[in-house]
Amino acid sequence: MNAGYGYTGKILLVDLSSGTIASETHDDVFYRTYLGGKGLVGYYLLREVPPRVDPLGPKNVLVFATGVLAGTNMPGFSRVVIGAKSPLTDGYGESEVGGSWGAELKRAGFDAIVIKGASSKPVYLEIVDGSARLVDASELWGLSTSDAEAEIARRVPKKPAVMSIGPAGERLVKFACIMQGDRNAAGRGGLGAVMGSKKLKAIAVSGSTKVKVKNPDGLSKVTSWFAQNFLKNAPSVALHEGGTAGLIPGLQAASMLPTKNFSRGRFDGWEGLAKLGQKWLYETKGRGCWACPIRCKRTFEVKDGSVKTINGMAACPEYETVASFGSNLCIDDPLTVLKANVYCNEMGLDTISAGVTIAFAMECVEKGLIDDGDLRRLEVKFGNASCVLPLLELITDRKGIGDLLAEGSMRAASRIGMGAEVFAMHVKGQELPMHDPRGKTGVGMGYALADYGADHMTAAHDPLFAKAGSYGLQTCAPLGLLEPVDPLSLNADKVRLYLYLEMWWDALKCLGACFFCVVPRGLLPVPMVVEAVAAGTGWDVSLWEIMKAGERAGCMARAFNTREGYGAERDQIPARLFESNGNYPGISKERFDAAIRQYYKMRGWDPVSGAPSRAKLDELGLYWVS
Amino acid sequence: MNRVFRSLKGEEMKAIVRLMGGLHALEPHGRNEVTVTAEGLTIQRVLERLSLPVNYVYLVLVNGGTAAIEHVLRDGDTVEVYPPICGG
Numbered sequence: 001m002n003a004g005y006g007y008t009g010k011i012l013l014v015d016l017s018s019g020t021i022a023s024e025t026h027d028d029v030f031y032r033t034y035l036g037g038k039g040l041v042g043y044y045l046l047r048e049v050p051p052r053v054d055p056l057g058p059k060n061v062l063v064f065a066t067g068v069l070a071g072t073n074m075p076g077f078s079r080v081v082i083g084a085k086s087p088l089t090d091g092y093g094e095s096e097v098g099g100s101w102g103a104e105l106k107r108a109g110f111d112a113i114v115i116k117g118a119s120s121k122p123v124y125l126e127i128v129d130g131s132a133r134l135v136d137a138s139e140l141w142g143l144s145t146s147d148a149e150a151e152i153a154r155r156v157p158k159k160p161a162v163m164s165i166g167p168a169g170e171r172l173v174k175f176a177c178i179m180q181g182d183r184n185a186a187g188r189g190g191l192g193a194v195m196g197s198k199k200l201k202a203i204a205v206s207g208s209t210k211v212k213v214k215n216p217d218g219l220s221k222v223t224s225w226f227a228q229n230f231l232k233n234a235p236s237v238a239l240h241e242g243g244t245a246g247l248i249p250g251l252q253a254a255s256m257l258p259t260k261n262f263s264r265g266r267f268d269g270w271e272g273l274a275k276l277g278q279k280w281l282y283e284t285k286g287r288g289c290w291a292c293p294i295r296c297k298r299t300f301e302v303k304d305g306s307v308k309t310i311n312g313m314a315a316c317p318e319y320e321t322v323a324s325f326g327s328n329l330c331i332d333d334p335l336t337v338l339k340a341n342v343y344c345n346e347m348g349l350d351t352i353s354a355g356v357t358i359a360f361a362m363e364c365v366e367k368g369l370i371d372d373g374d375l376r377r378l379e380v381k382f383g384n385a386s387c388v389l390p391l392l393e394l395i396t397d398r399k400g401i402g403d404l405l406a407e408g409s410m411r412a413a414s415r416i417g418m419g420a421e422v423f424a425m426h427v428k429g430q431e432l433p434m435h436d437p438r439g440k441t442g443v444g445m446g447y448a449l450a451d452y453g454a455d456h457m458t459a460a461h462d463p464l465f466a467k468a469g470s471y472g473l474q475t476c477a478p479l480g481l482l483e484p485v486d487p488l489s490l491n492a493d494k495v496r497l498y499l500y501l502e503m504w505w506d507a508l509k510c511l512g513a514c515f516f517c518v519v520p521r522g523l524l525p526v527p528m529v530v531e532a533v534a535a536g537t538g539w540d541v542s543l544w545e546i547m548k549a550g551e552r553a554g555c556m557a558r559a560f561n562t563r564e565g566y567g568a569e570r571d572q573i574p575a576r577l578f579e580s581n582g583n584y585p586g587i588s589k590e591r592f593d594a595a596i597r598q599y600y601k602m603r604g605w606d607p608v609s610g611a612p613s614r615a616k617l618d619e620l621g622l623y624w625v626s
Numbered sequence: 627m628n629r630v631f632r633s634l635k636g637e638e639m640k641a642i643v644r645l646m647g648g649l650h651a652l653e654p655h656g657r658n659e660v661t662v663t664a665e666g667l668t669i670q671r672v673l674e675r676l677s678l679p680v681n682y683v684y685l686v687l688v689n690g691g692t693a694a695i696e697h698v699l700r701d702g703d704t705v706e707v708y709p710p711i712c713g714g
């Protein structure tokens with residue numbers, strides 16, 4: 001093995017069927033090619049998952065991967081990308097999560113973990129300073145994520161960081177998530193169900209070896225600049241003070257606050273929800289991920305016992321959760337949203353998919369498409385806050401109507417039939433996040449094109465690039481984005497803008513970077529990202545090389561889906577988005593479809609099937625990918 | 627030019643400007659809310675006086691309705707300015 005800087009060079013391989021644990025090493029060329037994070041996920045999924053396997057069967061593979069700066073002092077660069085074949089989309093699945101677990105894994109001596117097979121009884125994986133073992137978890141099965149974490153922490157000598165699933169993952173709820181601590185969720189893709197199918201309750205990691213950095217002075221130049229400047233940067237300050245829940249007033253003002261299952265863009269009760277981004281009934285404190293001074297993860301100090309707390313504190317819901325349990329269900333009560341958030345985190349449910357699936361059920365009731373005892377008893381309808389928690393319990397327990405809803409909105413709709421499909425707001429089976437693409441069409445392209453199903457974190461959003469001299473254009477000039485683009489357009493300039501931004505974010509996903517720390521959503525300028533990677537690894541790396549790694553990772557995700565037998569036909573947004581939201585007109589389907597086709601061509605993919613061409617795969621060095 | 631408008635009774639014409647979504651970080655005194663004596667001035671001019679980079683402003687509301695940055699302020703107006711609204 002080449003002695004690495006930044007990366008450890010070691011990947012942990014765990015086979016749960018046989019109970020064997022091994023590791024493999026890679027050299028500099030491998031890391032410069034795949035970089036880490038999303039790149040490693042794509043590499044291992046293509047190498048290890050045979051085509052068309054059952055996502056909840058033993059042949060699926062679960063990958064946890066960090067970037068080359070994880071565990072260093074670099075703020076926001078210790079995120080973990082988790083991947084597997086998704087039970088929600090039946091294709092490439094990916095989700096990112098913050099916290100300190102990625103840093104601990106690096107400090108324990110590994111860049112990534114690849115988990116194959118399935119255990120016959122519940123286990124957890126314990127990794128302490130270079131050694132790993134599987135431990136019986138029969139007593140932990142059934143526990144909530146925070147209870148399981150607390151129990152595991154008692155057993156490991158040095159406090160570990162823990163990724164765990166809750167009862168929802170154990171019961172294979174299709175949108176079960178993986179939690180890191182009580183507030184960091186790898187929410188999307190149903191990866192918690194994959195972990196549950198493998199009977200893997202948790203992965204606890206504890207490491208004490210400092211990550212080797214080639215040029216410590218070069219790296220600390222970047223980190224000190226960040227520490228000195230983030231409080232002068234408007235987006236960072238907004239996150240520092242209000243967390244993402246602080247977005248509510250702005251999205252309401254912009255008529256892009258998803259309301260009533262995405263039929264409207266404004267919600268009359270928004271002021272109640274906006275309290276979650278302010279100093280509200282309870283005192284609030286900011287908490288953060290490894291080495292990040294922004295500390296955007298806010299916490300409520302709940303004194304009246306109305307919500308389950310950990311050391312007296314409850315995690316504040318993120319914006320996505322506030323809108324999905326709030327405006328999109330026409331609910332204005334912040335306490336219901338806070339409780340739903342804590343419940344989902346404890347049980348291991350993705351708050352976006354859970355909320356959107358409940359919105360789907362509410363609309364089906366309204367339209368008279370389903371009639372069921374549970375739905376009647378709980379008075380499931382838009383605006384009724386009292387039905388949310390009981391519905392979440394039924395979903396987690398897979399009881400009554402909950403068993404149907406636990407399949408997610410796409411599968412529930414096809415079982416209900418009678419045209420219920422049009423009320424299921426999903427792409428490729430994954431529910432829409434809380435951004436209305438009618439006011440920013442690039443976000444709609446992201447929803448359609450994301451290989452892992454609808455997501456809002458595929459590329460920075462259009463409004464940042466609306467005006468000459470805007471923050472987005474000032475900071476993204478090094479990416480070749482020099483002129484304003486209308487947020488509502490779908491012309492060639494929009495496709496190019498989306499494509500470059502997506503490649504940049506895929507590159508950041510390979511680096512395990514938090515978008516809130518890096519331009520155009522945050523502070524760290526493009527050249528400083530390159531400088532930090534160079535300082536950490538010692539490579540004579542360039543922006544070109546990093547962008548190519550992003551493009552490669554995006555291509556591998558697409559190639560995975562091509563191998564699964566699908567492409568362009570699933571790059572579709574729900575028909576409701578072609579209708580007005582009351583303030584913005586609907587997106588033009590014709591122009592949207594043309595933009596998607598143009599995107600394939602710009603990427604060197606087949607304009608009809610959307611599959612990467614042989615030449616493109618070869619250009620990216622992916623000769624081995626068929 | 628620092629025009630201050632007065633009513634017939636001699637009172638100053640006041641408007642409230644709220645800096646939303648972290649924009650107050652760019653205001654020299656870090657204020658979230660500023661009362662300006664500004665009737666007759668455009669929002670753009672008021673923001674320039676507050677030394678706020680106008681290009682960072684994506685959306686302007688006056689008394690709850692969207693308005694252009696060239697909107698001329700009147701006594702009692704409440705203005706909210708927002709940066710680009712993005713994901714998270």
Ligand code: SF4
Binds near residue numbers: 076098
């Ligand atoms: S900005 Fe927030 S999510 Fe991102 S690294 Fe910092 S604390 Fe974590």
